[in-house]
Amino acid sequence: MKGTCTVCDASVTLPKDTEESEIISCSDCKSRLVVQKISNGKATLEKAPVVEEDWGQ
Numbered sequence: 001m002k003g004t005c006t007v008c009d010a011s012v013t014l015p016k017d018t019e020e021s022e023i024i025s026c027s028d029c030k031s032r033l034v035v036q037k038i039s040n041g042k043a044t045l046e047k048a049p050v051v052e053e054d055w056g057q
């Protein structure tokens, strides 16, 4: 599965079992990205807010 980093525009490869609202890191700029949406095998990524809270959803 692929997505695009909204910070540096790099193509980010995600594990197949990635789910919506998971947090991943861009391998290029190391930004934390949240998986906003998954459709047709493509992930929409958003920059994750910088909070040290539990994303247990």
Ligand SMILES: [Zn+2]
Pocket (backbone or CB within 6 Å): 005, 006, 007, 008, 009, 010, 026, 027, 028, 029, 030, 031
């Ligand atoms: Zn990036």
